[in-house]
């Protein structure tokens with residue numbers, strides 16, 4: 163396919179030696195592994211720079227439309243391995259390092275994950291950047307350069323402890339500070355009206371401000387010489403006061419501004435799915451949006467003179483509602499600074515912005531108190547008021563006399579700014595992230611908006627990048643696939659379907675399962691090193707790795723493990739296929755139930771793993787600090803992928819796709835993208851259970867589910883629930899898990915007990931299926947062979963063609 167550039171090993175060695183000397187005043191044989199990592203990274207960056215410059219020249223020359231992917235989160239993970247892969251020099255560098263007696267894996271392990279995101283939404287943004295560059299679409303990622311990313315998780319005595327993630331401690335070899343593009347961002351103060359040439363001008367006064375300074379990171383396309391940019395903003399103090407002056411007011415203001423600058427980018431909010439309404443969070447949002455929009459406008463104006471055509475060259479994709487203030491900020495710039503009339507500006511804005519919804523969980527919906535919003539962003543708030551006033555008129559025109567519609571749809575209501583409503587009003591497109599999710603948005607959550615403007619609504623089913631989650635994460639399977647069908651799959655994942663001719667071939671089945679086995683050995687080694695637990699690579703590796711949330715039902719998973727253990731204790735000779743249950747999950751720091759669930763998983767693990775009477779038939783492993791880098795090991799090693807959210811709650815899921823790509827069978831509900839996974843692989847090749855989204859929503863509407871009915875009628879459920887409160891897993895404190903018990907018995911918001919039997923039965927089917935080795939191998943191979951649809955390349959092509967109308971650049 164793509165011809166490999168000629169790689170000069172000797173040149174690379176020389177560069178490496180020279181880098182180590184320049185950076186650390188050491189010879190290669192004296193350098194630490196961290197120093198060698200840095201030196202390798204600088205060599206790789208050196209390889210990137212020319213392409214980076216050329217790419218941006220080409221964008222300017224060809225004057226192509228550009229997407230700005232606006233996101234509070236980019237969960238990038240490590241860059242070095244990924245960059246080498248996309249530069250097509252991974253194997254060459256590995257071999258060269260080997261010749262120097264160096265181990266590439268150890269060197270890659272020196273790089274901290276860039277964890278500027280919580281989970282699905284942030285990782286999706288990272289996958290999208292990889293696909294945009296690989297497909298040759300002009301794109302910027304715009305975000306925040308948090309000083310501290312997602313916290314590191316330590317498990318102490320079974321409890322999660324959060325440790326700050328000082329990811330920039332040794333510097334970041336890949337980033338470049340772009341001082342020349344710094345802009346000012348203003349907060350607070352008041353709005354004054356001045357007359358300029360007979361026209362009213364609104365001027366913000368008495369404000370505090372910070373200097374937003376961008377840092378650029380290269381996003382290397384796969385084998386195409388294209389390098390896009392992730393631009394993350396840092397805040398610096400503006401020190402324009404006179405040091406000689408002892409004016410107290412000036413001095414205090416300077417100190418305040420310094421504090422503001424220091425706090426804005428300090429830390430990523432480690433909250434996933436819960437809106438807390440913190441002022442600093444809104445400051446973060448406006449900070450990076452104002453800076454990004456200002457730069458986008460300035461860049462456009464360098465080569466274009468009619469701002470009324472801005473949307474022909476620029477589109478802003480809003481990753482959830484977090485960047486939605488972009489709608490008002492663009493209006494502010496167009497009206498106040500560029501002098502457009504309101505209607506003209508609104509037309510441009512509406513044609514520039516597009517909004518992606520990532521959740522229907524009510525507690526995640528962003529609403530800001532007007533008091534806070536207007537105090538922090540006085541001019542932007544005035545603009546939101548005007549947008550709202552006009553939007554309400556539109557609603558009235560469409561539904562004369564219908565006050566209910568206004569109550570439900572207004573942007574400003576009940577003392578709050580409803581960000582989703584602002585996003586919908588100010589966008590040309592509103593999309594969900596899987597077919598089922600989009601349908602729920604249209605029929606339920608956003609129904610009024612859909613009825614009023616159906617043309618805006620569309621679906622873009624999520625995807626993942628195969629470059630990281632197969633080529634880098636599972637090199638054995640990647641080269642096996644390439645041996646069978648060539649390497650086109652790397653940039654065209656649909657080609658995986660050509661593997662289907664091999665699924666009944668016994669030799670291929672053996673090869674496939676042998677690779678799975680080796681990956682299980684690799685993960686078992688990691689588990690031994692990190693948890694001190696011996697796990698059997700011949701057991702079924704049953705994995706649930708994702709953020710901890712009640713709707714994702716990690717609790718149901720561990721309750722089922724507790725049930726299995728009871729069965730084994732009651733019937734010691736029971737013949738079950740040995741299982742290793744693997745969990746990985748971070749809980750938001752203030753999420754009590756989630757943290758207690760982590761403690762429960764660890765308590766169950768301790769008891770079961772140390773009970774010799776069950777002969778190691780079940781093991782439970784909680785992987786500490788689940789993150790992008792160790793996720794790659796887990797996906798590659800999994801036999802079973804647990805995707806067990808309460809139907810209707812998981813917008814899409816993307817871990818489900820990563821497992822599938824690596825040949826794991828899905829154990830899941832008909833939720834999110836699981837529906838489409840089952841459609842691709844066939845329902846006989848997945849273990850589906852539980853209530854449907856329709857059924858869940860019916861129960862929710864009618865309120866006619868009583869978990870006590872299940873409790874009273876189901877002996878197995880009663881036994882495991884009792885074990886939560888009788889000290890079976892916490893003899894020192896029998897009441898420890900009372901909160902979980904109460905939540906299940908009193909409300910069971912997520913239908914855990916109602917789905918339990920069906921879940922248990924699905925596990926029985928897994929046990930039976932795994933015994934038929936050949937059939938399992940066939941089914942596992944079919945997963946990989948059917949995963950083509952779930953490439954983020956496909957997703958991005960859909961965004962680019964159907965929404966953004968981008969053209970590819972030619973180099």
Ligand code: 26V
Nearest residue numbers: 282283435436437520521595812813814815816
């Ligand atoms: C929400 C909030 C609420 C305010 C406080 C901070 C904060 C931070 C992140 C979020 C995002 C929640 C939405 C989210 O992560 N959704 C996930 O998006 C994935 C990509 O589309 C999708 O696969 C998951 O199903 C969905 O839960």
